[in-house]
Amino acid sequence: MVTKELVKNILNTKYEDIPAEVIEHAKKSFYNWMGVAIGASRHESVDMVLAVANEVNKEADVNILGREEKVDILMAALINGMSSHIFDYDDTHLDTIHHPSGPVAPVVLALGQKYNLTGEQIIHAFTLGCEVELRIANAVYPSHYQLGYHITSSTGVFGAAVAAGILLDLNETELTYALGIAGTQSFGLREMFGTMTKPFHPGKAAQNGLLAALMAKQGFTSSEQVIEAKRGFANVYAPESNLEEVNTNWGKTWEIYKNSFKPYACGIVLHPAIDACIHFGKKYKVEEVEKINLYVNQYVLELTGKPTPKTGLEGKFSIYHTGSVAFLYGDAGESEYKDEIVNSAEVVAFREKINPVIDENIPEESVKGVITLKNGETEEIYIERATGSVENPMTLEALTAKFNKLVEPILGTEKSATIKSVILTIENENNLNQLLNQTV
């Protein structure tokens, strides 16, 4: 009985039972999540869903990050979960290519505001919600993902229901039913990648999971074995699965602890090359450089070989543009992928010097960079694991720089700094008022 055992595990895990370093990492995940959500909060797709929310319902009492409008809790879950994935710059559980905060964080934020919950309750529910979705993802990856499901939403709906269920104080039966109502709503096609509907997925998963928990709280009945039943989640959604992953070592190993944060606003395969170019950019001037050879795995160039990008989105698939901005500006954040940067004379001129070379001895997650100067000197750097990987995590300083770059243009430096200090000690907050006052 995988589902029932999972429910018992969840309900037996109090805040005090979670290791301190896991809570610390969860808070960083929450902090990173909020940065990308606020950063994208003025995006046109957020305007569109907000227009729907207003059309549906004029009365509302819950905040949306980075904006003055309020909506109801179901719409808040949808919108905040979507905005955090718009830049594709959120967090990653690399074992399953999962972005765990997206479906869970907006749920705890909405319920926390609505029911005046404490920071400790929030981070407890957030941590367990992420843990459950990642464990279920482990159980169905890779066949589920390969079949075509966007695993972030298809398993994220369970995480959203668990987080909501904890905050709504569901008992064992209710939480079991909440997982049933959530799991039957699992959805998300990878066909949507490249459209606004991709970031819609984690938001809708958040909304579906929250709805499931709200209904279970009212006594609504469902299956008691949604994960393992013959016609349940794993069998229907994944050609192969290993359900032992769901409960084994519960409380001993933590999947959320493996969550990593993207330092750069593009596909993870470009990150080693960015590290290399940033390294060279700090040491050499533009006029000294003859060329930069980037030795990469063939797969990297297949995904990012666009030589003359015209838009920011195309720039994210161009090692030429990306190497150029990394050298020139020492970063590859959302602002380095603005259309005007992609087309600026300085960037276009320097990308001529970026020279990718396929080398099958270099694995996908690494790069060898060799800079050749006009005076004939060369320097080589080998990046085995990029900044932001589990093996080479972003420092809190780097995470703060990323957060500020996303949030300061929207909310200013003071609020950006206050949000950081509140989230990193959120277990001491009696409610979310101080945090939410800073996010609009």
Add this chain to the structure above:
Amino acid sequence: MVTKELVKNILNTKYEDIPAEVIEHAKKSFYNWMGVAIGASRHESVDMVLAVANEVNKEADVNILGREEKVDILMAALINGMSSHIFDYDDTHLDTIHHPSGPVAPVVLALGQKYNLTGEQIIHAFTLGCEVELRIANAVYPSHYQLGYHITSSTGVFGAAVAAGILLDLNETELTYALGIAGTQSFGLREMFGTMTKPFHPGKAAQNGLLAALMAKQGFTSSEQVIEAKRGFANVYAPESNLEEVNTNWGKTWEIYKNSFKPYACGIVLHPAIDACIHFGKKYKVEEVEKINLYVNQYVLELTGKPTPKTGLEGKFSIYHTGSVAFLYGDAGESEYKDEIVNSAEVVAFREKINPVIDENIPEESVKGVITLKNGETEEIYIERATGSVENPMTLEALTAKFNKLVEPILGTEKSATIKSVILTIENENNLNQLLNQTV
């Protein structure tokens, strides 16, 4: 390009292009749908979702059938779509075991009220929404259903989006994106059967499809090939599919025209036996009867062999109870499956006389009934196709009797009669006010 061709087909099909007999059948479908929805509108599971709606959002402007509460259009779609499936007494497209009205009718009702639309617009959108979901269902049935998907919701979400899209006047691009946003939300596990979550499915499909169309109207982007893409709906959700079913003979053959209505509030395999027992009940008195032999296929008895049911739900799986009420009361509606009827002395006594006999020469959809009287006389009746099947459809009179039995206890005889007359000439209504005034 299956999806694009479908969108063109939809937008090229004006009200005038739909054959009159199809419109007539669509109106009957809508009428039947409303009866079962109003009939179940006081069910405890409706109370529960309504409590969630009120918790989420106090302000609201759209009716729910059979109740005085109002909610927003998204919650109205959810609740009305759910209540119509609670008794498992709605409509059936037998080729795909699909209940087409559930995901579509609540959408046209909610938008019709909100935007003051005409009856002609409503029935036009309803007809095309049902047609699209059934054609997509044909394309993926049976492998999709066998894998474990509740086809009513998993394909119903497309029907809901199409109906909403027509009423929101989406253009070709917008309707294509609406199908994308809808299709990626496709969901519904058969594991949920037997719980409140089963009827939740058509309601949630209605809500998801409506949301998709509302978002597309705002310019939200999505895939242009959700049905046929490599990682799109058909490939991910069905081991085998035939996408020619989606567009072939569009406008020439109508799947909605094959929709049938359940005369009895139980599984379709019992319907021939009910017809036989009703026939005998009209001719003979209780005290004359020695026994009634019902010769049925083995499969029928596997599903309905419960000899001593204690609850209404168990009664639905008992040929003994069902034959007894059919003989005694001439019907097997929701009221014949109340707990007190199942346990009444009269019914319990008569069910001793019901004697099912397995006969492999009788197909599942037929029954041979033989009554033996105490005076030694016998009479035999062979029911080849039960009332309500496509080959032997319910008459409008029978449909009216079913509707009244469901609706009169909730709304009274006058409103029940007015609803019928309005729906059957709905194309003449300038708006839905007259109809909606009768449904609360």
